[in-house]
Amino acid sequence: MIDIVLAEATGDVTDAGKAIGLALGVGLGATGAGIGIGLIFSSMIQSVARQPELRGELTGIQWLGFALTEAVVFYGLLGSILAFVLV
């Protein structure tokens, strides 16, 4: 058993570490952005349900907030890819 584990570990461990780092970076970034986008749309629904006449004004703000939050994933993605390629 120990022999097998040792044999497995002699593969390219650096690549594995990089891949784990990439996945963690993108995954955690996506988690945060997912929560944020959910909050934005939920408050949009609540606002429109309370005051439907404000829909036009709120739509612009909603998409602004959506794009600002969504971009966070890509900062994580970019940083992770940089780490994956350069390190």
Place this chain on the structure above:
Amino acid sequence: MRRALFLIATLALLAPSSAFARGEFDPTHEFEQHEWVPIHIGPLDLSITKAVVYLMLGSVLTMALGIVLMRWRVQVEPGTRQTFGEQIYEVAQTQIAEQGLPHKAIGRWFPYVATLFLFIFVVNLIGFIPLPLTGETYRGFPVWGIYAATSSLAVTLALALLTFVFTHFEGIRWNGPVHYFKSWIPDAPKALLFLIVPLEILGQIMRLISLSVRLFANMLAGHILILTFIGLMFILETVILAPFVITVATAFYIFEVVIVVGIQAFIFATLSAIYIGSAIEPQH
């Protein structure tokens, strides 16, 4: 239905999968820039690459769009074409320019912001239309592919630099240099200022990075996503995946074209308007 699926699967298995194999497939190769027309002036590299061709196409199309929709045969009672142009204009005015720019500056900066919106929208959109501009040939025919000029950081950084320069230029022009740079210092206890002021300056530079990286990474990730899913067929060298792969790639394609393309152009223009507006009127 089940029999048809079984038949398709059998046929797919029988199909010579080696014909599908293109050897090593790497989606990132689609984003490499090759010099098609090398132009070198001193240390400057002004070569015409794929991104440059797409930008030229985008500028021509933007101008054509503006002239056809908003200038050509304008009537008092608008037809469909003119109504469409007026709607774009209205979005640019009420949703973008009036969101950020103060009233006294709209006349001067509305054209810039509206141009940004239209130009980025067109460049993003032609990035999702297959064009024979990949630079590769297959048996003498040009290979058709998708590529967006905005998925190159150089392009988006140049656009963001324009906004960055205009922001501070306008801030200094309207407020004077002393008053403008003083407005960067917030109301805070004096002891904390040495911490807050560097952060504020860093924030101004981070705006440049976030503005450019947001557009760049969005377009790059969208294209890589679509290409990777299509490329799964070539990486795994099988056609069985085709129904799955094509469905997912189409879903992402529709998401990108319907939502991301418009939103990113809108965001870039709106944020430019907000940045310029906040520099013109620092105390809000």
